[in-house]
Amino acid sequence: MSQGPPVCFNLDPLFKPRSVAVIGASDNPGKLGFHVMKSLTAGGFQGVILPVNPGSGTVMGIRTVPSVNTFEGPVDLAVVALPSGAVPAVFEECAAKGVKGIVLITAGFKEIEDPRGAELQVRLRGMADRAGIAVIGPNTFGMVNLSRNLNASFTPEFSRLRKGGVSLVSQSGGISHLLAFMAMQQNGSFSKIIGLGNRLNVDFPDMLAYLMEDPDTRVILLYVEGLEQARRLLEVARKTRGRKPVIAYKTGRSGTSDRASFSHTGSLAGRHEIYQGALRQAGILCVEDAEEFLDAARALASCPLPLGRRVAVLSGQAGPGMAACDVCERSGMEIVSFSAETQEKINELLPPLALRSNPVDMGPAWYNSDAIAGILRAVLEDKHVDAVLLLTMFASANREAVSGISRLFRDWSQGKPLITCLLSPPGIWDEEVLALEDAGVLVNLPTPERSAGALASLWQYKKMLDGAARSTR
């Protein structure tokens, strides 16, 4: 279904509103308007929150207005959580009021079997375009801009996320919630999470262009099922290539999920391989599952890119080091031989319990934190080494020995990525690892294989940039 040429909007009213109206605000937990109000109020939004409900005097202790038009001040953003039949009138009111952004949570449009849903969506699109209103949705959980404490979604829990530099543009509420919940457990962080829903007049290319200019966003994630504006997306990606990393997770590989995508958001997923190839050619890194998606995002948001493919693997126990080596070599990276000087230093610092070449098993020196520090420093400074993996499974027996390592990390910055798997049962060393992550010193991931995988993502992105630089020379 063609929806006419794209219209370009200023998306700032969506993401940086001074005031937000909740149309359909409610004190009844069975209503979405309840959860939206809870998200906005509990999320710490600093601007005006305006519950719109003709039937009740207050919602969550805030005085309501019967319609946006009866409010005296300006309204930048409206979040709409009313049945679909009521939406055209709301759009009219918003247009009259000069609202410039709408988050349309309501479902029942293009995604339903009844053709009247699609017709209504076309009508709303016309109204929004004429009024210059940028619309997220319909059929979406909403969106959050943690950088502004703005939670314009029906999920108050999004506000539990740490603020960071990763922004997600997603065609699925489920995948958005999945990534958010994973990030809560794994110390991930976000700037924005945007549920595009049926994409009334804001689609992937609009969001990509906006986030490329957004100072709060360092890495852009796209969860894609089907693309209606593939050509435009690729164009924006190519033009902004290399400015910020863009990572895509595309489902719809199989015939089944392709059909599902059509039903879900009214657009065909299309041939998976063709999309993947086109995305890669436009400088977008493609991943294969939700964990790789989040891990690659965290690595690209925090780590410098490796200059080459040569990895050093330092571990507190040999097995995790071997597991990481396997992933590195499978991904085209090299477990490099150290320089003679580095190897000599390591041999001085580690007892002759073998595994002193790469991968280094630092276990035998674990109770000597000077030795651990010396090895790490030598390896980070080695010109043969482009990136470092540090892997240790902590338990109480080796916990005491590592105090002080965190302090040492902070003093070094060789411009090389340091990805770790410093794992422990709950309660051991967690805070120190979190502090190191917050300081941007390292990225800590839940398994050795995922640490190596995230490094592989950095390396693949670097290769992609280099390839583009060569081809345009």
Place this chain on the structure above:
Amino acid sequence: MSQGPPVCFNLDPLFKPRSVAVIGASDNPGKLGFHVMKSLTAGGFQGVILPVNPGSGTVMGIRTVPSVNTFEGPVDLAVVALPSGAVPAVFEECAAKGVKGIVLITAGFKEIEDPRGAELQVRLRGMADRAGIAVIGPNTFGMVNLSRNLNASFTPEFSRLRKGGVSLVSQSGGISHLLAFMAMQQNGSFSKIIGLGNRLNVDFPDMLAYLMEDPDTRVILLYVEGLEQARRLLEVARKTRGRKPVIAYKTGRSGTSDRASFSHTGSLAGRHEIYQGALRQAGILCVEDAEEFLDAARALASCPLPLGRRVAVLSGQAGPGMAACDVCERSGMEIVSFSAETQEKINELLPPLALRSNPVDMGPAWYNSDAIAGILRAVLEDKHVDAVLLLTMFASANREAVSGISRLFRDWSQGKPLITCLLSPPGIWDEEVLALEDAGVLVNLPTPERSAGALASLWQYKKMLDGAARSTR
């Protein structure tokens, strides 16, 4: 290095001891003997704990003896945490006392560069074989048998694990700790975790044979770097094939980790593909990383095997369902068309918001738990369906709607595997999901892709069994 023909031992004294001596027991947290004592005492072991230390009167409040020989009662198991030079004398004492099992935590044997380490190991092997002592180690964290509250390791935290039917035999302490910590976070459970270390006289085939007969073990995990007794292991595996699922995670894929393995435990990892092929031919399921290892173990320990490859995907949001479909189809499973009756029932229960065929997006019916229950029942009873995936990202907005589903699950047992990804921010629905897992109703995994991957492991194992049955007909 040949170590002579294998000797067969009764391993019960190791895993079901009435009394455990800790040789090198200490009140000094800088000593491994401290952590071993803590593991044993805090782990809830019901038998006699005997700290052996000639220098101190008590350790952790328990009266010490200067040597095992001065204790009047029988000693079944000795855990040794003394420097390597002191070990031969300890072995002599244990032999004289009639000890039948030793966990030798001490390092500094075959794994060190100095050839005297290997020589000492050969000497100890002779002593142990002559005295009929089965030895776990040397160069190991130890082992735990949660089924008996026996934590004979230097890691007290192992005792935090839930008891279950999975037993791990591992060539790496790091990987053992990794899996244990992952299980603590993801509601996994174990019966035994055994760190084989340098394998003085107990190796993979001995453990495999023992665990096949162990009533507490339902699934056997092998973490393998290199194999000295590959032929014997494959023989045991072939003979016991199909009795209990066996899953192997083998690192050493690359040249680098192959060399690392040789240094680490003195055995060559060998050609990865050859090993993988041989393991598979012997009926052992091979996995590629630690997460797949744990997920497959949990699925095989709790779920019935699917009779065929036909999967139903039910989800609360379309995106996670599509991600799962992709993994299923990539793994050779089929997202099946429901029977006409099932489809009719679903169409009655779900509003015409599409995605009513497989995968089913139950989101539109989420506030009607009778409808959800009806769909689940219809799909589980459908003869076209061999296995069910149920995926929902819970937040407060959809939390209330699902009370009662847990109760419904318990009433059905169609002999079909039910694997879920019921994910939520901490605090929402966790206890109900845990209770369902404990009741053996389902296995809940952290992402839709991993849920589908675990189902794929069940299906691969089933195919392997069927293939063997056909070839022996």
